[in-house]
Amino acid sequence: MENLFNWSKQARPRYSSRGKPVQSVHQKSAGIKPATKVIQIPVHSVSSDPDRSSPKQKPDEMVQAPDRRSASALRIQKVFRGYMVRKNVKRIMSIRKEVDEIERRLLCGETAELIRRDERERLRVNETLMSLLFKLDSISGIDAGVRECRKGVIKKAISLQEKVDSIVPRS
16 A cells, blocks of 8 residues: 555656756655756757758848848738728718718708607617717727828717707607
């Protein structure tokens, strides 16, 4: 029975946070030392490996390669920014159409009367405007033009909310 107890204690060495083997109290009292073996692993960098080194280039060619890379990276960034601006402006314009539609309906006397009479209709219009404002808030303003366009639509939506709130229900 004693062999089983000692076997479970010696099953696997433990290591400290620094990676050094730790001996338990039982191992120290028995005089057991954990086995340590140092293995060296050779490390090669790409520049030290002759098979992987690039072909010999002239100094002028070596300077032009990073310039071409940076020019290519700038081109990619410009194209991507343009894409993001077009995408965001497209989203803002679709929201602007919805805000314009709500404004057109409010200017029509029939919808204003409906809002005046029905509290649910007023709540529906307010909730629609709030959801449009949330959509506008989710659009990132990468470009100054996108930010200005978004601000204009936000101001218009807020003024429409104030108009809806100013329509006093008849008693």
